[in-house]
Amino acid sequence: MEQLKLATRNGRHQRTVIDVNGVKVGKDFIVIAGPCSVESEEQTLETAFKVKAAGAHMLRGGAFKPRTSPYTFQGLGLQGLKILEKASRLTGLPVVTEVVDPRDVHWVCEFADVLQIGTRNMQNFALLKEVGKANKPVLLKRGMYSSLKEWLYSIEYILNEGNPRVILCERGIRTFETYTRNTLDLSAIPAMKELSHLPILIDPSHATGRAEMIEPMSLAAVSAGADGLIIEVHPDPRRALSDNAQQLTPQHFEQLMKKIHKLVVFHQRLNLEVNEELT
Ligand code: PEP
Ligand code: MN
Numbered sequence: 001m002e003q004l005k006l007a008t009r010n011g012r013h014q015r016t017v018i019d020v021n022g023v024k025v026g027k028d029f030i031v032i033a034g035p036c037s038v039e040s041e042e043q044t045l046e047t048a049f050k051v052k053a054a055g056a057h058m059l060r061g062g063a064f065k066p067r068t069s070p071y072t073f074q075g076l077g078l079q080g081l082k083i084l085e086k087a088s089r090l091t092g093l094p095v096v097t098e099v100v101d102p103r104d105v106h107w108v109c110e111f112a113d114v115l116q117i118g119t120r121n122m123q124n125f126a127l128l129k130e131v132g133k134a135n136k137p138v139l140l141k142r143g144m145y146s147s148l149k150e151w152l153y154s155i156e157y158i159l160n161e162g163n164p165r166v167i168l169c170e171r172g173i174r175t176f177e178t179y180t181r182n183t184l185d186l187s188a189i190p191a192m193k194e195l196s197h198l199p200i201l202i203d204p205s206h207a208t209g210r211a212e213m214i215e216p217m218s219l220a221a222v223s224a225g226a227d228g229l230i231i232e233v234h235p236d237p238r239r240a241l242s243d244n245a246q247q248l249t250p251q252h253f254e255q256l257m258k259k260i261h262k263l264v265v266f267h268q269r270l271n272l273e274v275n276e277e278l279t
Contacts, residue, residue: 001152001195003156004153004156006159006160007152007153008152008195009195009196009197012197014197018137018165018167018198020094020113020137023058023094025137025201025228026167026198029222029228029260029264030227030228030229031055031056031058031231031257031260032056032057032058032059032060032201032229033054033056033059033230034047034060034096034232034233035061035062035233035234035240036062036234036240036242036243037061037063037075037076037241037242037243038075038076038080038084039076039240039241040083041083043234044083044087045083045086045087046235047234047250048087048088048090048093049090049091050233050235050250050254051233051253052091052092052093053254054253054254055261056093056253057094058093058094058095058096059087059088059091059093059096060096060116060232061084061097062098062242063078063081063083063084063098064077064080064098064100065098065242066098066118066120066121067242073241073242081108084111094113095111095112095113097111097112097115097116098115098116098117098118099112099115099116099117102127105130105133105134106134109135109136114137114167115134115137117131117139117140119141119142119144119206122141122146122154123146123150128157128161129161132162133162133163136163136165137165138158138165138167139168139169139230140154140168140169141169141203142168142170142171142173144171144174146173148188148195151192152195152196155168155198167198167199167201168192168196169200169201169203169230170184170186170188170189170200170201170207171203172207173185180210181207181208181246182206182207182209184202184217186202186220189221193225199227200226200227201226201227201228201230202228202229202230203231204221204231205231205232205248206243208246209246210245211237211247211252215252218256219260222263222264223263231253232246232248233247233248234249235249235250237249
């Protein structure tokens with residue numbers, strides 16, 4: 001790992017905090033929420049207002065969808081980005097959206113506050129270099145087949161191009177288990193905190209593929225020390241055009257946010273109390 005000059009901690013103790021329009025990722029616990037895909041203005045605005053009311057810090061939504069099958073919904077593209085921009089303007093929430101093609105990076109930057117690199121593109125080196133030149137923070141998901149070391153090298157590609165604002169996201173890896181969509185590697189949280197100085201989020205939606213598992217995995221992520229969560233929310237999950245089994249209703253999301261908030265406060269108090277007892 002000696003070549004990983006920028007992605008690793010290299011003896012430094014200070015963690016990187018990434019400011020996204022005033023949202024301090026790596027300092028405060030943050031939650032990004034929104035639909036898997038931008039399907040319409042109505043669906044996106046309704047979700048944006050509801051997740052904002054529940055306490056979300058940023059809005060997510062895919063306009064370019066990297067789908068396994070070429071025959072399923074591929075996203076609204078530019079029209080989707082314009083809808084996200086409107087939702088952001090009306091709610092004040094910064095927008096996180098995926099970019100899949102190096103040629104799109106410069107103009108997607110005009111609509112997005114954070115550029116997401118999806119699991120399938122973690123080792124798309126042309127794309128990593130391009131977002132490394134961009135003037136926007138990057139949310140880099142772990143490849144579903146990638147080791148932590150490979151993930152660190154992908155981070156290095158972005159940092160090496162001059163973009164220091166990289167947020168990590170563990171979204172589950174492929175194992176022999178098929179009951180869940182992926183296997184959530186919660187140990188990636190303490191591991192990447194040890195190895196890297198960058199903030200790490202958990203995506204329980206893609207990790208499990210099951211709405212009923214989002215809550216326990218979100219709470220486990222808080223306890224394991226994650227810097228935040230990215231959660232899929234849809235006004236009518238059963239009718240979603242993508243990932244319909246794993247999206248939460250706005251009502252369920254609101255309940256979950258209450259529990260997350262209480263658990264975050266509990267952990268802060270626990271750390272303070274134990275530190276006091278030790279000194
Ligand atoms: C997404 O967040 O919309 C997505 C496609 O996730 P992943 O790349 O983790 O599958
Ligand atoms: Mn999805």
